[in-house]
Amino acid sequence: MRIEILTIGDELLLGFTIDTNGAHLARELASVGIEIVRRSSVGDGAEDIAAAVREALDRTGAVITTGGLGPTADDLTKPSIAALFGRAMVMDAEHLAWLEERWRTRFGGELPHSNRQQALMPEGARKLVNRHGSAPGVWLEDERGRWVAMLPGVPREMRGMLADELGPILRERAAREQAARGATGEPTVVRSRTLRTTAIAESAIADRLGDLARGMDGLSLAYLPGHEGVDLRLTARDRTAADADAALARGIDALRAHVAQWAYGEDATDMAQVILERCRADGLTLAVAESCTGGLLGARLTSVPGSSDVFLGGVISYANAVKVDALGVPAEMLREHGAVSEPVAARMARGARERLGARIGVAITGVAGPGGGTEEKPVGTVWTAVDVDGEVRTHRSVFIGDRAEIRFRASQFALELVRRTLARPAAD
Amino acid sequence: MRIEILTIGDELLLGFTIDTNGAHLARELASVGIEIVRRSSVGDGAEDIAAAVREALDRTGAVITTGGLGPTADDLTKPSIAALFGRAMVMDAEHLAWLEERWRTRFGGELPHSNRQQALMPEGARKLVNRHGSAPGVWLEDERGRWVAMLPGVPREMRGMLADELGPILRERAAREQAARGATGEPTVVRSRTLRTTAIAESAIADRLGDLARGMDGLSLAYLPGHEGVDLRLTARDRTAADADAALARGIDALRAHVAQWAYGEDATDMAQVILERCRADGLTLAVAESCTGGLLGARLTSVPGSSDVFLGGVISYANAVKVDALGVPAEMLREHGAVSEPVAARMARGARERLGARIGVAITGVAGPGGGTEEKPVGTVWTAVDVDGEVRTHRSVFIGDRAEIRFRASQFALELVRRTLARPAAD
Structure with missing residues (x-):
């Protein structure tokens, strides 16, 4: 499955916010074999959002957006994409009631008018439940099977909704698409493992690795220097999960043998x-x-x-x-x-x-x-x-x-x- | 001037690298009045690069790329874009000699064959000197004035080249475009100021702001909730620097009057x-x-x-x-x-x-x-x-x-x- 990611917000174009949502989505989706072919960011303008989504749908038919689902006037993701799909915006009575109740119990007052728009949904859309905030996500699909999934921009909410709601939908859909293509074998994945080193320079590692420095066994090797030290990332592509895991295990062992003294952990280990x-x-x-x-x-x-x-x-x-x-x-x-x-x-x-x-x-x-x-x-x-x-x-x-x-x-x-x-x- | 930014590299699509180049470019260019209308990332494939550049040129006629200028086989930015412009790749003898000399003096050996491609340039291109690394940048322009500027992906090199080489070209070009449009006055800029609030919810701010919540005096208002609180960012576009500064000062005062109790600072103030x-x-x-x-x-x-x-x-x-x-x-x-x-x-x-x-x-x-x-x-x-x-x-x-x-x-x-x-x- 090939998809595109679109992150929405003026702050991304002005450079005030580093786009961590795009990277998180890319990592999570790649790990289940979904290929991201392009990531884009546009501002909060309704026309810009609609144009970017239309172009992405033309290329892949599958788009995940983040941002622009909030309660304020610059949150235009839902209406712009609804218009693109020719759908009206309708009030989700259930969500509105939930919002009103939540506001009463938590803040002891009436729901502000501006928050009501969070309960508007494109006609015929599937609601993605947000257990981590007040803006629900949206799954919108047309009769040709082209779809857009809209997630919130707040990283914690986006991550939670991806894990709880969108992830299962995408995995089920990827399996169905593979079956429809008549693919018999196991699906292929992109997987990585990272060996973390500290207190040794990138070039000193390359010298110690010798021939391994360019990768091994079809795995690509990337050097990622940062404040914590130099991470060595091996990536396996176009293999089944079992093949990828076996090759990565051999690769990590081979790296470790050369830099054991400086290797303190793997992947995100602090x-x-x-x-x-x-x-x-x-x-x-x-x-x-x-x-x-x-x-x-x-x-x-x-x-x-x-x-x-x-x-x-x-x-x-x-x-x-x-x-x-x-x-x-x-x-x-x-x-x-x-x-x-x-x-x-x-x-x-x-x-x-x-x-x-x-x-x-x-x-x-x-x-x-x-x-x-x-x-x-x-x-x-x-x-x-x-x-x-x-x-x-x-x-x-x-x-x-x-x-x-x-x-x-x-x-x-x-x-x-x-x-x-x-x-x-x-x-x- | 409206431009697009394209960052190139498989690691961006896999989510292993957070794209800080895009944010840096956006910040620097916005501050001199160049408007970024879209940011995209594609992988290292030649066709993906060419397609993304072609589409961006159709939208704005002006593109800055980062990445894919290195010496390895997956560095395809220059040849893909040269092909799109119908230009052959030609050896830059001066740069080749510099590379050979550098290799001799620094590493005491002959330039590896793979590094020679760093000295290949699209025919008719202008070289952007890299004082911070070995890969030069490229400025390529067609007969209609549409252009692509290619910068390296290493952040330190990209930042240096933007400051030393590309920045002056863009400023000169922005002034020329404005003159061509018959604009007589000063150049226009995009400027922002941010009021930082804490311990108050986004929706409560919107309610307090009332009519101001949609922006004021032609300024756009963005709500940026984060761990520190909610930042309120006002942005002025298409005005001279003096006009923008005056409008922003009035706007910040107006915001402050409504949320004074929760406002602790401005811009990046911690x-x-x-x-x-x-x-x-x-x-x-x-x-x-x-x-x-x-x-x-x-x-x-x-x-x-x-x-x-x-x-x-x-x-x-x-x-x-x-x-x-x-x-x-x-x-x-x-x-x-x-x-x-x-x-x-x-x-x-x-x-x-x-x-x-x-x-x-x-x-x-x-x-x-x-x-x-x-x-x-x-x-x-x-x-x-x-x-x-x-x-x-x-x-x-x-x-x-x-x-x-x-x-x-x-x-x-x-x-x-x-x-x-x-x-x-x-x-x-």
Whole structure:
């Protein structure tokens, strides 16, 4: 099945919003073998929406839109596409009643007039239930079987509706189309697996991979460098699901053999999750002491549900007085070495471990910029320390990037230092 | 000038790459008055590229592409578009010599055959110099004045080439087109200003705005709901810069008059920055105590450069023992009311203020989910407290969304509570 995606909203054309909906839809649909042949974005104008949908229907007969289903005057997706299909807009009494009831119970008042239009549906359309917000989606199909599915623009609502409602419709339809074509074998899919590495450069990986660097066994290999490290993505196309999975498993093993030391996980695995699982398995608890990252490391660890059995908490010691009072860093150490130094990082890690009663203390102190750099300690200089039961390991990095990148890279490296420490005790 | 943007690459259709090039181009071009009427993405296939460019030229006569200029077999942008224009591909001897020299000096070897194609250019094309990589860009124009500008897909190279090469060409062309139309005055621009609101629903804003909700004074109004709140963006089109600025200033004032209570800033202003500036102006210092947000509030405050004169630090009290030991929350209070409760939030705020020696303490304790909810305290329940010199204000919210959204909304609301407290002292 070949389809097109159309994301709607002036903000996409003005560049104020990065289009993450299109990418999410593409990923989810590709994984069930539905091929996206084009993605487009147009503004909120009714004519622009209708023209883009008409052209896409002419090419593929199958379009998913996101956006423009809200309660305000610039939400024109439903009426524009209804007009294109020659359908009138009719009030969905059931949805209107639901909206009125919801408004009464949640906000204690009458439904604002502007919200009533969310209950208007093109005649003959199928409603896609929205369990995550107030705007229903729409499935509209003509007598020739050409269809448009309209989803909301709010990412959480769009994702929920894709999973709950549209996904099952598309899978059923793809199976029916395949049967109609008389295809006997299993359907083919596009599948990917990603090996995540950190603290190694893209070119160093390519050198280590040698001949594998161009892909293997019919799989394509992409290098995706980011703040977390370099991801290596293998993609299998035009194979059955079983063939694709087997080839990807062999491919990931082959990659892993060359970069094992830097590979911390697969696919969307976050390093914080890897560390929490490792600590949980070893019965270890963790506390943090953060200076230049200001809470980012704690925020990453607690973004993982269920982190509370490992992560106890920490101290954000942004001011030097807090390093002294709350972590026990001696004032003379700060005077002598400065806040961004090896002994201060080590003492912060110990302070976090001791004061919070954890087995592991992790500390970060650095110059995140843009100001504050010196010749000796340029912007990007970060000292990281990990203290496990009193055994301390420290590391000095100089990260490149802007303030946000330096802070994120520092949090990633602090987690990597925990990983290395637990994999290979400091005493080795 | 109306143009379209086409980003090229299989990875965009598979959803593995978020298209930031399109957004960057849109922002930069809109700011000089060039209107983007559509953005599209197609895969690396020659026919798909040619079809998308042909259709876009039929609509606007002006297209910028990114991607597909590299040295590998899937880089087909130049030959596909050259064929569409009926041009042969010819070797650019100067660029080939540069490539060969670069390869010799940097890698100490001969230029690989596959890299030679980077020096092939469509006949009659203008080369756009790439100071940031090895693939030159291309400007191709037909006898009717219809044009395609091809830029590389690597964001850093694309941005550099836009600034160095394509930007000046487009500005000169926009001025010429305007002169040809007989327009005598200044060039027209597309400009936007955004008013940021928080803690008020999109539909409630629309109701308050009344007639203004559909825009005003020829300005279009867009509602952009997100985790931080609802942004109201006004856009002026087809006016001179001075006219646009004056209309936008009037428009923002009109909006502000209706939603003043919820308006915390403009454009990309982060709430953390607003709070820091407010505290700085009043000579106040700030400390945080975070439970369910785990450091996120501190991370947001310290993401602003120069925050250290206001923000002292905080305690991440994820475990209850840390709330007791590091913040002075009585153990019996935790037993009696639970960690997610008004008295605990208030005591955490006081503990942060007192222990860190700050004037203001801000505390967050809640149920971020997905587990841990009860009938009395469902997932999303968050108590926030602000203690200014011992005067405490608390608030209970029930945020919707997943774990990440609930945590972010909690951090945003905690900042909003500081803003309200400083705007209108608790004693009032």
